[in-house]
Amino acid sequence: MYETIQTPFNYGGLTLKNRIIFAPTTFGLSDEDYFEKIRRIAAGGCAMIIVGDVPVGKSHFGKSLFDKKGFAFYQKVIGIAHDNDCKVCAQLHQSDSNIKAMLKYVPGVLTKRISMQELRPLLNNEVAPYITNMPHKKVKEITSAFGTAAVLAKKAGFDMIQIHGDRMCGSFSSSIYNHRTDEYGGTAENRARFAVEAVSAVREKLPDMPIDYKLAVRQENPHYGNAGVIEDELKVFVPMLEKAGVTSFHVTLANHSDLENTIPPKNHPYFGEPGCFLKFCDEVRQYTNLPICGVGGLTDPDFVEKQLADGRIQCAAMSRQLLADPDWVNKLKNGHADQIHRCVRCNKKCLGGLMQHQGTHCIYEK
Numbered sequence: 216m217y218e219t220i221q222t223p224f225n226y227g228g229l230t231l232k233n234r235i236i237f238a239p240t241t242f243g244l245s246d247e248d249y250f251e252k253i254r255r256i257a258a259g260g261c262a263m264i265i266v267g268d269v270p271v272g273k274s275h276f277g278k279s280l281f282d283k284k285g286f287a288f289y290q291k292v293i294g295i296a297h298d299n300d301c302k303v304c305a306q307l308h309q310s311d312s313n314i315k316a317m318l319k320y321v322p323g324v325l326t327k328r329i330s331m332q333e334l335r336p337l338l339n340n341e342v343a344p345y346i347t348n349m350p351h352k353k354v355k356e357i358t359s360a361f362g363t364a365a366v367l368a369k370k371a372g373f374d375m376i377q378i379h380g381d382r383m384c385g386s387f388s389s390s391i392y393n394h395r396t397d398e399y400g401g402t403a404e405n406r407a408r409f410a411v412e413a414v415s416a417v418r419e420k421l422p423d424m425p426i427d428y429k430l431a432v433r434q435e436n437p438h439y440g441n442a443g444v445i446e447d448e449l450k451v452f453v454p455m456l457e458k459a460g461v462t463s464f465h466v467t468l469a470n471h472s473d474l475e476n477t478i479p480p481k482n483h484p485y486f487g488e489p490g491c492f493l494k495f496c497d498e499v500r501q502y503t504n505l506p507i508c509g510v511g512g513l514t515d516p517d518f519v520e521k522q523l524a525d526g527r528i529q530c531a532a533m534s535r536q537l538l539a540d541p542d543w544v545n546k547l548k549n550g551h552a553d554q555i556h557r558c559v560r561c562n563k564k565c566l567g568g569l570m571q572h573q574g575t576h577c578i579y580e581k
């Protein structure tokens with residue numbers, strides 16, 4: 216039973232002990248609680264954890280590889296995962312929030328006149344001018360920082376790099392946000408340039424490092440997601456990213472709209488079904504032979520096994536399901552699939568907890 220799930224796989228140059236990956240997930244927890252979550256997930260049997268949102272420079276908001284404390288934090292996370300025979304991937308990201316533009320909303324947020332829900336579209340409105348007017352020199356500094364960050368990530372012990380293809384890579388990719396008239400704007404080839412340079416910077420510094428790319432796909436009909444690459448442009452982006460050094464793709468819906476589109480609840484009007492984003496994997500498959508990891512509503516062992524066995528995807532990433540039951544893989548392995556706590560995609564304490572500044576949890580937690 217569940218043979219494909221349990222078969223080791225060479226994922227873009229990195230051998231994974233099985234096909235299950237913990238999808239990048241921000242936790243908003245204290246360091247000690249975060250370490251314990253990572254320990255539980257790694258001990259539960261998944262092959263790799265993708266650590267979400269590792270900044271490519273110093274950061275006021277998240278842990279940074281560029282300072283001693285942040286570097287030590289990531290080393291500890293990696294140590295915990297490795298002790299449990301689990302690989303670790305750093306999701307390198309550059310935020311596309313314009314800090315200066317954000318400052319004007321701080322009083323409203325502090326006095327609770329602006330809720331976190333209301334803040335999001337306000338910040339999204341700032342993205343287009345930020346991306347469009349960013350000085351050429353700053354663009355180059357950021358893309359090259361991906362290379363510097365990757366070197367630090369490797370030094371800390373990460374086994375793989377994932378380039379976050381949403382955030383700044385995604386907003387440069389998108390004609391909705393990118394109205395530049397230089398070589399970074401206009402045609403799909405030009406809008407791909409930022410992401411391609413970020414990948415190339417990593418490849419140049421680390422010739423042998425596996426590089427995963429979180430490919431954020433925007434859907435036009437009906438419209439979902441604002442950043443990222445529209446389905447019609449995949450034929451341009453995918454080969455360019457592969458040529459730059461990407462060794463695998465992690466495919467999902469693009470962001471910068473309602474978070475409940477990329478993290479869809481069960482009652483989502485369009486993405487409520489199991490494997491809700493796998494159709495984007497099918498589209499990406501037309502343009503590459505590299506391994507593809509699917510994500511989104513992958514909870515049912517039989518369903519996941521079928522997608523893998525049919526070769527539709529080579530790995531399956533899960534966020535909320537492994538929050539609901541970190542032992543998902545071990546339970547399958549030990550013949551106890553019936554005892555898995557299945558994620559019901561309620562979003563109450565995972566996304567809900569994060570948005571309410573209470574940290575990412577699950578309704579099943581005691």
Ligand SMILES: Cc1cc2nc3c(=O)[nH]c(=O)nc-3n(C[C@H](O)[C@H](O)[C@H](O)COP(=O)(O)O)c2cc1C
Binds near residue numbers: 238241242379429536
């Ligand atoms: C609480 C929470 C935090 C997340 N944080 C990140 C993140 O930091 N980076 C990222 O690329 N995706 C993030 N995601 C999205 C997940 O990686 C995943 O794509 C999404 O939840 C759909 O998969 P699922 O149905 O297995 O949960 C987050 C999801 C949740 C629930």
